[in-house]
Amino acid sequence: MAPPNAPITVHFSGGKIRYLNPDERSTAALIRNGLIKYKNENGLVETSPGISMERIGLEQVLKKLPNPVLLSENGSDEIENANTFILGDDRDPTDEEMKLLEKIPNISLGKESLLSSACVTLIHHHLDSNK
Numbered sequence: 001m002a003p004p005n006a007p008i009t010v011h012f013s014g015g016k017i018r019y020l021n022p023d024e025r026s027t028a029a030l031i032r033n034g035l036i037k038y039k040n041e042n043g044l045v046e047t048s049p050g051i052s053m054e055r056i057g058l059e060q061v062l063k064k065l066p067n068p069v070l071l072s073e074n075g076s077d078e079i080e081n082a083n084t085f086i087l088g089d090d091r092d093p094t095d096e097e098m099k100l101l102e103k104i105p106n107i108s109l110g111k112e113s114l115l116s117s118a119c120v121t122l123i124h125h126h127l128d129s130n131k
């Protein structure tokens, strides 16, 4: 969402991904190099194997993804057949983003505020347990 060309959505495809090492620096480099490559592009472009970029924002992303839910400490809805999970990062979603997200179920993993990475681990466990 940063200027000058927001919004850009970055999509990682686990089945096709290459050159993604388990450290933040190389992940950041893949995103940076992709953004440089995508600078004058439009539409969906694969900037490196398994990483694609598109000029769409949260509203369009939500329409594309199946059964999205928001993870929130204050959520009170059931997880049911959710298979897209939206998280904040070091900050919660903005008020503008929350206007789009209030239409989807809110799921809590407990009242304690957890790191986003811990939430992802818990959701993987949940999905694996329900296969």
Ligand SMILES: C[S@@+](CC[C@H](N)C(=O)[O-])C[C@H]1O[C@@H](n2cnc3c(N)ncnc32)[C@H](O)[C@@H]1O
Binding pocket: 070, 071, 072, 073, 074, 086, 087, 088, 089, 090, 091, 092, 093, 107, 108, 109, 110, 111, 112, 113, 114, 115, 116, 119
């Ligand atoms: C580090 S937390 C956000 C920090 C905190 N709410 C704040 O702004 O100070 C990052 C994200 O993880 C998710 N999250 C954290 N704890 C959670 C919980 N107990 N249940 C569900 N989602 C949680 C939420 O989506 C949250 O936006």
